[in-house]
Amino acid sequence: MSDSMTVNIGICGLGTVGQGVWKHLTANRADLERRVGVKLNLARAAVRDLRKTRAVKIPAAKLTDDSFSIANDPSIHIVCELIGGTKLAREVTLTALRHGKIVVSANKALICEHGAEIISTARKHGGHFFFEASVAGGIPIIKAIREGLVANHFPRIYGILNGTCNYILTQMEDQDAPYADVLAEAKRLGYAEADESLDVDGWDTAHKAAVLAWLAHGRWVKTDQMIVEGISRITPADFKNASVLGYGIKLLAVITRDFKRDELSVRVHPTLLPEGNVIANVSGVFNAVSVTGDVVGTTLYSGRGAGQDATASAVISDIADAASLLKHGKGAHLLGEADESVPTCRLAPPENIRCRYYLRLTVKDEPGVLARVASVMARHRISIASVIQNPSEYSGAASLVLTTHESNERAMQRTLRQLKALGSVLEDPVLLRIGDFE
Structure with a gap:
């Protein structure tokens, strides 16, 4: 495609992340265009309420309340699915992929529940699916696994994948405060949702663990096939006991592959980590992931795991990759195109x-x-x-x-x-x- 090519981008969902993407892509567009070698045009955005006041100013002519009008628009090359949830997000994603478009998503629940269908649809119709922002916010963990560490098999991946839980556990330990008090404060500060169950019961982390397990091992693991436990029963006494034993406490996702048995286990639960462990010392809303490869050894990734700017950074990174794919016809879209007739590993029994x-x-x-x-x-x-x-x-x-x-x-x-x-x-x-x- 020519150097003067223009890539049209449609954003479905203008919540916190969608507005962040629009804001930062607008502010940094000239530099991104120089790096990618194409013009990037924010063509349209779909919202639920056209009358709502937003922090980001967008011309009324570029707004619609119909996400499918973006997914079906032949002039739009990249569809950013930032709707959230799984019903409408799935339908919009599949519609865009059936038109051979590139879809960029930050929706870990969607990928966990419908990842196999999404990848299959993308392959069948020549579309592509990018999802860096779905796990660990601004940390490029997906790129690390699918590109930088492609020479490796992964016996173990573990880490903190939920900033809300990490904030609560950090405050409980630092303030010697009970769970309920810290949760209330986290809600007041905006670190926890009004309904906190998705975070504190471990389900958000489980969705992200499913994505990492597929990336590393090519098998979709449903949340009902995992051990999933939350943090609500941890008390300040547990932190004191752990300290006496030489440990801290973190909510971790743990993905383990026994290559001799060809078995995979995916777990989410509070874990005692030795005080000298780097991840044991990651505090507040930060995430951290340890990846052990059979060639490279252990590498560690840490940074902000959520929030407008961190997530928008990952979405824009995928947009840049997608634009490069459109221009050059190659890139990270090759992920997951292995022969599915080859049996995947089985799940480890208890x-x-x-x-x-x-x-x-x-x-x-x-x-x-x-x-x-x-x-x-x-x-x-x-x-x-x-x-x-x-x-x-x-x-x-x-x-x-x-x-x-x-x-x-x-x-x-x-x-x-x-x-x-x-x-x-x-x-x-x-x-x-x-x-x-x-």
């Missing part, structure tokens, strides 16, 4: 998912309790590594904290069920994994 564990029990303060707990654990061949006993906030109760030697998920879940049935255990146990990743 008995093959192994780690050490931290277990906190609220128990009756009476003789013989520890012996009964130890007996249940021994029944499932779980070996106790350490014991911490503290007073409980409840009268006549004690807090019993155990760490284990390496065990597995099946044994641990069976143990939890039997511990709950003990009359001397007063509350559901709190179970955290210990991340010995080094």
Whole structure:
């Protein structure tokens, strides 16, 4: 295509991210055009409410309330799907791809739920799908895995993928404050949504983990095939106990591939990390991802994982890649075009998912309790590594904290069920994994 080529861009969704993309692309367009070698034209934007006042000024003639008019417009080359949700976003995405367009998306839930269909549609109709902004905001983790580390197989990827949870956990530790108080403050500051469940229950991180698992291993893992646990039961006491043991606590996504067994596991849960671990020291709303490759070893990526500017940066990076693809006919769009007839790895059964564990029990303060707990654990061949006993906030109760030697998920879940049935255990146990990743 000629050097004077103009690439027309349509944005579907002008929320926080969409406005950021429009703002920064407008401000930096001349420099981007020099780098990419084409003219970039923000042609149209679709919004829900045409009358709404926005921070970014956009000519009325460029606004529409019909996203499909952008997806179907033959003059628009790149469609940015920034709608959110999965229903309308899926329909707009598939419509654009069926016309052979390039779609840029920041929608991790859409990719997690419909990624296979989207990639298949793109291949069938000659469209392309870019999604750097869907995971870890401004951190170029997707480009790192699909391009910079393409020579590698990945036995382990783990990290912090949700800034809201990381902010809450950081504040709980720093202020010795209960979860509910810190959550309320996070909502006041705009770090947490009014309905915080998607973040704090681990589902947002799980959606992102699904994207990374597919990138690294070519298999779509549904959230109901993962271990997904949130942070709402963590207390300031857990941070004190972890500190005594030499650990911090982070909500992590952990993607592990056992190449000998050809098994993959994807988990999201609060994890004790050694205090010297770099990711254990990533605080506030920042994200961080550790990627271990069989050729390069371990590399680490950290930065702002959310917010208008960080996410807009990733979207614009994909727009630049898409424009380069249109001009030169090559680029990162080749991702995922492997032979799908080759079997992918299977999911690891619970008995093959192994780690050490931290277990906190609220128990009756009476003789013989520890012996009964130890007996249940021994029944499932779980070996106790350490014991911490503290007073409980409840009268006549004690807090019993155990760490284990390496065990597995099946044994641990069976143990939890039997511990709950003990009359001397007063509350559901709190179970955290210990991340010995080094």
